[in-house]
Amino acid sequence: MAASLGLCHETTYAYSHPSLCFPPLMADDGVVDDAAARQSFFPAGGGSVGDFLELGHSEYYSLPPPPPPPVVVVGGNEYGVSSSTTTASRIGFRTRSEVEVLDDGFKWRKYGKKAVKSSPNPRNYYRCSAAGCGVKKRVERDRDDPRYVVTTYDGVHNHATPGAGGAPHPPVAPAWSVPAASPPAQAWGAPLHAAAAAHSSESSF
DNA sequence: CGCTTTTGACCGGCGC
């Protein structure tokens, strides 16, 4: 099923937030250039962390936000996506990977597969298998460059990552629900082995 | 035995 990050090639992974188990970040050349990536999406210098999840060297996507739950409660803590400009319950990113299913620490159940007209590659639909969690994600190969996997997350998890018990990661909300006021301040360019260490198995995120 | 994957059918939204 989900492949471990270790199977991905020649990429440097980091987490957008040290305590978040999501998503694998990469850099083709091993150099994380967040500024350049951001610049490409915010040519005018605008944009905020809340608008786009910071994904290091991964590519940024602007997705029209669906009506999201304004506040997510995780472990008694509320993670708000409060302002109209910081909604980020739907994010998309493109990752260069040999495998389509990048293990983000959550358990996903595939519920559909569809050939879409906009891409020669089939699109796979996954739903978080945790009870009561309605987070979905779509995974498809980039039509322009099949080496890249385009993943779109829809919604926010209302639970911690499965298998997190005893793991170094505390129960947290996913990256995209992190309040914009608390932008990730570290972990950019963390080497692969660091990510892999925090990802010893498929369910240990 | 329980969970996941597969796959065709069905449904709703949208554009023409």
Add this chain to the structure above:
DNA sequence: GCGCCGGTCAAAAGCG
């Protein structure tokens, strides 16, 4: 109103 398309459902099969 009709057809297209994307997304979801649900039954059957497979796997650990």
